[in-house]
Amino acid sequence: MKLLDRSKSTDFAAALAAAGYRVAAPVSDGGLVRIKEWAPGAEIAASEMPLNSMKDFLFPRTEVIGRWTLEGDGFASQDVRPDAPKTAVLFAKPCDAAALAVLDAVFNWDCKDCFYNAKRDAAAVAVLACGSADEHCFCTSVGGSPGEAHGADLLFRPADGGLRMIVEPLTAKGKALADAAGSALSEGQAQADPIARPAERFDPGKASAWLASNFESPLWKELSLPCLGCGACAYACPACHCFDIQDEGSRSESVRCRNWDSCGFGLFTLHAGGHNPRADQSARWRQRMMHKFSYFPQRFGRLACTGCGRCARLCQAGMDIARACARISPRENA
Amino acid sequence: MTDNLYQPTTLRIADSRDEAPDVRTFRLEFTDSGYRSEFFRRYRVGMFGLYGLPGAGESVFCVASPPTRTDHIECTFRKAGRVTSALQDREIGQTISFRGPYGNSFPVDSWKGRDLLFIAGGIALPPLRSVIWNILDRRADFGKVAIVYGARTVADLVYKQELAEWGGRIPTAYGGGTSSGYPSVGRLPTANGGGTSSGYPSVGRKDVDLTLTVDPGGETPDWKGKIAFVPTALKESAPSSENCTAVVCGPPIMIKLTMPVLRGLGFEPKDIYTTLENRMKCGVGKCGRCNAGGVYVCKDGPVFTLEQFQSLPQGDL
Ligand SMILES: Cc1cc2nc3c(=O)[nH]c(=O)nc-3n(C[C@H](O)[C@H](O)[C@H](O)COP(=O)(O)OP(=O)(O)OC[C@H]3O[C@@H](n4cnc5c(N)ncnc54)[C@H](O)[C@@H]3O)c2cc1C
Ligand code: SF4
Ligand code: SF4
Ligand code: FES
Numbered sequence: 001m002k003l004l005d006r007s008k009s010t011d012f013a014a015a016l017a018a019a020g021y022r023v024a025a026p027v028s029d030g031g032l033v034r035i036k037e038w039a040p041g042a043e044i045a046a047s048e049m050p051l052n053s054m055k056d057f058l059f060p061r062t063e064v065i066g067r068w069t070l071e072g073d074g075f076a077s078q079d080v081r082p083d084a085p086k087t088a089v090l091f092a093k094p095c096d097a098a099a100l101a102v103l104d105a106v107f108n109w110d111c112k113d114c115f116y117n118a119k120r121d122a123a124a125v126a127v128l129a130c131g132s133a134d135e136h137c138f139c140t141s142v143g144g145s146p147g148e149a150h151g152a153d154l155l156f157r158p159a160d161g162g163l164r165m166i167v168e169p170l171t172a173k174g175k176a177l178a179d180a181a182g183s184a185l186s187e188g189q190a191q192a193d194p195i196a197r198p199a200e201r202f203d204p205g206k207a208s209a210w211l212a213s214n215f216e217s218p219l220w221k222e223l224s225l226p227c228l229g230c231g232a233c234a235y236a237c238p239a240c241h242c243f244d245i246q247d248e249g250s251r252s253e254s255v256r257c258r259n260w261d262s263c264g265f266g267l268f269t270l271h272a273g274g275h276n277p278r279a280d281q282s283a284r285w286r287q288r289m290m291h292k293f294s295y296f297p298q299r300f301g302r303l304a305c306t307g308c309g310r311c312a313r314l315c316q317a318g319m320d321i322a323r324a325c326a327r328i329s330p331r332e333n334a
Numbered sequence: 335m336t337d338n339l340y341q342p343t344t345l346r347i348a349d350s351r352d353e354a355p356d357v358r359t360f361r362l363e364f365t366d367s368g369y370r371s372e373f374f375r376r377y378r379v380g381m382f383g384l385y386g387l388p389g390a391g392e393s394v395f396c397v398a399s400p401p402t403r404t405d406h407i408e409c410t411f412r413k414a415g416r417v418t419s420a421l422q423d424r425e426i427g428q429t430i431s432f433r434g435p436y437g438n439s440f441p442v443d444s445w446k447g448r449d450l451l452f453i454a455g456g457i458a459l460p461p462l463r464s465v466i467w468n469i470l471d472r473r474a475d476f477g478k479v480a481i482v483y484g485a486r487t488v489a490d491l492v493y494k495q496e497l498a499e500w501g502g503r504i505p506t507a508y509g510g511g512t513s514s515g516y517p518s519v520g521r522l523p524t525a526n527g528g529g530t531s532s533g534y535p536s537v538g539r540k541d542v543d544l545t546l547t548v549d550p551g552g553e554t555p556d557w558k559g560k561i562a563f564v565p566t567a568l569k570e571s572a573p574s575s576e577n578c579t580a581v582v583c584g585p586p587i588m589i590k591l592t593m594p595v596l597r598g599l600g601f602e603p604k605d606i607y608t609t610l611e612n613r614m615k616c617g618v619g620k621c622g623r624c625n626a627g628g629v630y631v632c633k634d635g636p637v638f639t640l641e642q643f644q645s646l647p648q649g650d651l
Contacts, residue, residue: 065340068388073428075388080338110619110633114337215627215647242622245340245615247391254389256340261621268623269613272414275586277612277626277650287650291625298628 002167002178003188004156009044009091011184016088019180021124024057025090026050035089046091046128046165047158049137053238053310054089054096058119059103059260061235065115065245066256075254082118088177091128091156095139095308099238100125100151105300106241115258124173127152131162133196136309138322140200144306147195154178159190166190201322204293204303206329211294214328215286223324224285226317227264233311233319234262239292239304242268263287289324339618342386342431343369348406350426353492354485356413357457358422359398361406365429376435377401379442379464380609380637383434384617385409390420394614396636397435398460400468410460410492436617437636440465440607445579449477453592455564455584456485459492461609461636462583466500473541480543480573484564487552501544545571565591575600581607586651593640606640610651626650 004012013023023038026045033048035056067078100120107116130137130146139146149155154174156165167185169175178185234240244261247254261268264284270276278284296304305321312320345362352358364370379400386392399408413422424430442465450469454462462481469476481500485491546559547567553559560567564584580601582592589608596606612624612631624631627646638646 065338066342066388070389075344075429075431077341077344080341106620111339112337113339113620215649241620243615243620244623245392245621247389249389256388256391258340258621261615261623263622263625271611271613272418273585277586283649287625291622295625295628 001187001189002169002185003159003190004165004167004181004185006046006162006164008184009046010042012181013038013044013090014040015182015184016090016177016180020086021088021177021180022085023088023090024054035092038090044091046156047131047162049093049134049308049310049313051310051314052236053099053308054092054125055099055103055238055241057087057089058100058123059107059116059241059243061260062257063115063259064255065258068249068254070249070252070254082115084118084122087119087123089123089125092125092152093308094127094130094146094148094150094152095137095144095306096238097125097127097149097151098139098144098306099308101302102239102296102300102304102306103241105302109300124153124177125151126154126156126174126177128156128165129158130196131158131193133198134309134313136312136320136322137196137198137307138201138309139307140198141202141322141325142204142303142305142307145195146198158193161193164190166192198307202326202329204325204329207293207325208297208303210328211290215290219328220282220286223289223327224282224319227281227285227319228317229264229266229281229284230316231262231264232314232316233288233321234264235260236310236314237305238308238310239306263291285319289321292321293325339620340433340616342384342392342433344429345407345432346429347424347426353410353494354490356422357410357490357492358413359408359410359493360421360424360430361399361408362430362432363406373407373435374401374404377407378435378439379468380439380461381435381437382461382617382636383407383409383432383436385411385421386417386431387420387424388431391417392431392433392615393417393421394611394617396461396464396609398463400464400471402468402471410457410463412457434617437632438634440581440637442468446475447477447577449574449576449578450479451573451578451580452479452481452483453564453568453580453582453584454481454483455588456490457492458583458585458588458609459483462581463493463496465581470542477577478543479541480545480571482545482547482564482568482571484547484549484560484562484567485552486549488548488554488557490552491546491548497544497546500542501546563591564588565595568592569595569598572599575602575605579605579607583609586611593643596640601640603640603644608638608640608643609636610638610643611636612651 025038027042033045033050035050068075107113127149153171155168242261243258292304344365348363349361382396384392395409395411615621615623619630619633
């Protein structure tokens with residue numbers, strides 16, 4: 001079997017960079033771990049849960065979708081192409097890879113979004129199975145598993161007590177990653193480590209069923225009371241995909257950008273006439289729950305949450321979407 | 335053609351008309367004939383577009399002209415913020431950006447042989463205007479056509495010239511309103527060839543029953559129309575629901591108050607249509623902005639029957 005010694009993680013990244021990949025990996029960054037573009041010298045923290053998700057590399061927080069030169073009282077359109085370098089995402093989480101199906105669905109139903117698809121096509125995703133989970137992880141409650149790599153091109157399994165990883169290419173893109181790794185990988189035998197087993201906290205079918213008939217529930221006020229509407233949960237979420245479109249420019253040039261947005265913001269649904277359908281934070285937080293666990297499944301046949309727990313880890317107000325789901329769908333005798 | 339979903343085309347402002355304070359109509363011509371033919375291949379009444387100006391942004395307006403007029407499109411919009419202000423600063427001969435048509439449409443063909451009742455409030459006449467002209471351009475296919483239109487004040491009524499034409503007995507003289515030289519759309523030859531300018535009497539047609547109303551306090555001394563909110567005016571005019579389809583466009587509060595009146599007149603939820611104006615950004619089912627209940631208003635709407643409207647969570651509208 002193909003093996004990667006944990007101490008050679010950086011060599012692997014370097015080999016891919018030398019082979020022309022933009023390499024993204026969880027790296028230590030001032031005491032925090034983020035998925036970032038790897039550069040020589042950066043320390044890879046392969047098993048840590050990064051603050052952000054890998055969606056940043058497929059659907060970046062800001063992206064140019066239009067460009068014009070302004071002349072006199074007119075404008076001339078410039079060609080805009082997706083910025084989609086060949087990319088290797090290393091040591092992504094299984095729950096991040098699972099979110100690709102959510103993004104794929106949105107950006108391809110009915111009509112195709114070339115910006116997302118170009119990046120998606122140019123990216124190879126290598127997932128590291130999880131040997132441990134924290135109290136916020138709940139992939140097992142939403143149909144995921146810490147040992148699976150749905151949506152990924154290559155799976156690393158932790159082995160030999162964390163000393164090395166077993167390398168399993170799953171697709172042609174994954175095989176290309178392994179081929180490009182050169183001497184960073186070795187042949188040998190290793191004993192796979194046990195996989196994490198986060199507790200199942202709720203039954204998503206029951207949560208969806210409750211949501212479908214409880215839009216008006218008084219529980220929303222209580223569930224959403226602490227929410228500050230800061231949007232951190234949406235920005236960190238691997239499955240959130242709402243965006244705004246804004247023009248920026250000078251006298252001679254104008255660019256149109258799409259920027260991450262969040263249903264948690266008050267301006268999100270404000271009409272120009274002043275009417276706001278989601279006038280308070282409970283209506284906005286309800287939308288977050290509804291979209292992920294009711295509307296999205298109705299249309300696309302899958303949840304728009306993969307249980308990564310980032311939203312709860314980050315929230316300064318203590319909001320926890322899994323706890324809310326458990327509240328509305330109690331498991332009998334579980 | 336580009337595969338960038340968000341890439342607009344360029345339209346030239348061929349004409350412009352002030353309808354009411356802050357409300358303006360642009361007549362727009364395509365500068366790209368390929369985009370134009372693709373537009374008219376797909377355009378059905380009820381659809382909308384994103385009208386914009388690079389540097390300012392894009393705004394959603396319905397296409398206010400019918401698909402039976404293929405030499406231009408028109409939009410009528412109120413100055414409401416940054417984009418709409420920038421657009422209203424554009425002058426005849428200058429260009430704006432456009433992408434569309436987007437959204438679903440009114441099933442006009444399924445209304446053949448039926449009576450039609452149009453109810454609109456304020457700036458919401460534009461989406462109905464395209465339907466109305468589409469119907470009038472094929473008048474023989476339909477039964478009676480009635481329009482109930484209201485605005486806050488007399489000055490806020492839009493399409494005054496066309497109201498005069500539709501109304502026959504226009505409640506008040508619109509001083510100066512017709513002197514701009516802007517040809518009323520109704521007097522243009524129809525695209526299907528049969529019509530000539532003589533098909534459009536310039537003063538009042540007998541085949542449309544128009545009721546105009548203004549909110550109490552919005553009348554002028556010489557106003558001869560009704561003085562009532564739209565739902566009340568509708569109740570008073572009491573149209574028959576027999577073999578009739580109703581189409582209602584207006585601000586959310588007007589829609590909410592008009593529906594019970596229509597139900598009281600005997601209209602079934604499947605025979606009442608309305609449009610939603612949820613905030614939109616992308617127009618193509620990606621950005622999530624227009625999501626209400628399980629629908630993307632930009633894709634599954636903006637046209638809904640009352641039956642569909644009632645199945646949506648009202649708190650999202
Ligand atoms: C399907 C559909 C069809 C439509 N058809 C028409 C039509 O035919 N004609 C028409 O006139 N309109 C129509 N509208 C409405 C139209 O899209 C909006 O009125 C218009 O886009 C808003 O104008 P704007 O972009 O200039 O406003 P913006 O400048 O983008 O302002 C947008 C919002 O930001 C808010 N805002 C701005 N600054 C602040 C601030 N400092 N603090 C808090 N809030 C702020 C405003 O209150 C407003 O709600 C339609 C909408 C839809 C969805
Ligand atoms: S749930 Fe927490 S992270 Fe999300 S918007 Fe509310 S306060 Fe911010
Ligand atoms: S909603 Fe929270 S737990 Fe679910 S995928 Fe998004 S960030 Fe992760
Ligand atoms: S306007 Fe973007 S999804 Fe409807």
